[in-house]
Amino acid sequence: MESLDVRQVSYFLAVVEHGGFGRAASALEVAQPTLSQSVRALERELGADLFHRVSHGVVLSSAGRAFIGPARQVLRGIAAARQSVDSGGRSGLSLDLVTVPVLAVHPGAALVGSFLRANPTMFVRIDEPDTDDQLHLLVRDGQSELGLSHLPLPHLGLDVIELGVQELWLAFPPGTDVGTDKAVPLTRLDGRDVIGVPRSSWQRGFVERALRDQGVRTRLAVEAAPREAVVPLVLGGVGAAFVLRESAETAAGLGAVVRPTDPPLRQAYGLVHRPGPLSTATRAFVAHARAFCGSG
Structure with missing residues (x-):
């Protein structure tokens, strides 16, 4: 050929x-x-x-x-x-980034926004895998040069740059009595209706493992593929939902009752890429992400 x-x-x-x-x-x-x-x-x-x-x-x-x-x-x-x-600079360079919806919202949106403000001539393409598990395969196989992923990774030979930790809080319909404690024990969810995200997502598996470890059984009232529908469903009285801490603060402003969980639900996230040299745009983004997230 x-x-x-x-x-x-x-x-x-x-x-x-x-x-x-x-x-x-x-x-x-x-x-x-x-x-x-x-x-x-x-x-x-x-x-x-x-x-x-x-x-x-x-x-x-x-x-x-x-x-x-x-x-x-x-x-x-x-x-x-x-x-x-x-020698004419970075004009016209592009970055391929694959991530899952929950990380695209936070920290992805703020991270990409600050990167483009610092590098206004660059172009960023953000892809989403069909399932969260496929993210690492897309990076390994070269479809995307860089991934923003939850950690730890499957053993696929990818390099990892840890950036920070995400935390899930609970959001309840307005007026829900969750007691006076700052954090809500996961055991208080036993028998309650909850709003879930698709089974193929990182968040669904993470939450189900945490509930199983506490011996908690809930009833899945709604499975919401559009993540933006979760908070409105909570406000509509459908049930409780696990949401990012940043989204919980927004939900509280709209009337939802929000609390951290006991035990806390936290997981690390970071950038992943194949070993070897990176493109100019990707090197710039990695350096920016380290500074933006305070990871060194």
């Missing part, structure tokens, strides 16, 4: 990221037939269809999904090579 055409690779990724040939062509400011022909040429070069062309647009084939990681590695390698001979 001849060396890949970088433009074809970038066109392929544009179709993936914009969800179709038309939107990708508009974003790239190229004619749609030109983009389609380039992707077809790439498919011939690879010997596989990267997309299934269907009546309502395109969907990734299994070969296309497998090619996303290598394609991003190709573009990161080209960017690194250009940067090594370019």
Whole structure:
């Protein structure tokens, strides 16, 4: 196979990221037939269809999904090579970050925001794995250069930079009597209705293990995939929910009764990446994250 055409690779990724040939062509400011022909040429070069062309647009084939990681590695390698001979600064550099929703909210939003204020010419792409367990695989396989993950990790040979600790609090419907203690014992949840997040998430497994360790059995009243629905469901009287401490403070302002738990529910988080050199943008983000989170 001849060396890949970088433009074809970038066109392929544009179709993936914009969800179709038309939107990708508009974003790239190229004619749609030109983009389609380039992707077809790439498919011939690879010997596989990267997309299934269907009546309502395109969907990734299994070969296309497998090619996303290598394609991003190709573009990161080209960017690194250009940067090594370019003294013009960081203009146009991009960062690929994969994280789960609970970490994307905190500390991800504030961390990325402060990074871009310090580096206004950079571009950050934030991906979400299909399940929380897949995050480490996306980093290991090169689909994303950097992950923001709960710790500890499975043994996948990734380098880890610990940044801080997340804490879950309990939020109860307005008017709930939870006693006068500052922290609510998990045993007080026995027999109560609770609002949960999907089983594939880190938070669900973490909470269920903690409840099991205390011999507590709850009734799952609602499983809420949209995380932004959890606090409104609590305020609506559905039941109690485990939420980030930062979200609990917001919920309290809206009338929910919020408390830390006894024992505390805390877990470390940090950045993960494959061993070896990092791109310029990723090195800058790692350094910024260390300073932002006070991790040295």
